[in-house]
Amino acid sequence: MGTMPAGHETQIPERPPRGLPRLYRTAFKVGLAALGLITLMCIVHATGVLSPKPLTYEAPWVEDAENTAPTTVSPEGRHVTVRYSGGACDQSADANVEESPTQVTITVVVTEQRGESCPAMGVFRTITVTLDSPLGSRRLVDGSHSS
Incomplete structure (x- = not known):
């Protein structure tokens, strides 16, 4: 080389x-x-x-267009159906029930998906809860109004 x-x-x-x-x-x-x-x-x-995180809110009970009461109690008194005003984009609803000897408080808790384009209108929906004991003479209370 x-x-x-x-x-x-x-x-x-x-x-x-x-x-x-x-x-x-x-x-x-x-x-x-x-x-x-x-x-x-x-x-x-x-x-x-x-x-987007879901938004949770307490939905108030509502009467329908015919002014029908917002709740219906089954004949045996253990099932209560509540009509509430939800939104068009509601994901789910649950009900919290507190029973006492004099009253039953039902709070409807709605989860709405945020970030979606939804019309700003109320939608009548229902949810049925089962009580531990029949309603009897106990008073039904909308938990969304209590503080």
């Missing part, structure tokens, strides 16, 4: 061409920004910061 003939020596530049380091710096900055964005997206996803 010999030597190169005179005049054919390879010259090594003292510094790399001008455009290359700038390209490396730009690629590094873009990569760093992408890594930061991916990290931020992971944190947001893990914490649920931007996901």
Whole structure:
């Protein structure tokens, strides 16, 4: 393996061409920004910061268009159906029941999905609860009005 003939020596530049380091710096900055964005997206996803959270509210009992009472009690007195005013985007409803010797308080709790486009109108809905003992002469109370 010999030597190169005179005049054919390879010259090594003292510094790399001008455009290359700038390209490396730009690629590094873009990569760093992408890594930061991916990290931020992971944190947001893990914490649920931007996901719409359900809204829970107590719905009042309502009469219907014919002024029918907002509650119906079964003949044996253990099942009470409550009519309440909900929204068009309600996800679910549950009822909290508190029984005492003189009254039964029923609170309808509605969960509504936020972040959806919903018409601002009330919707009549019903929910039926089962009492521990027949209603008898106990008074029914709408828990959404108590404080």
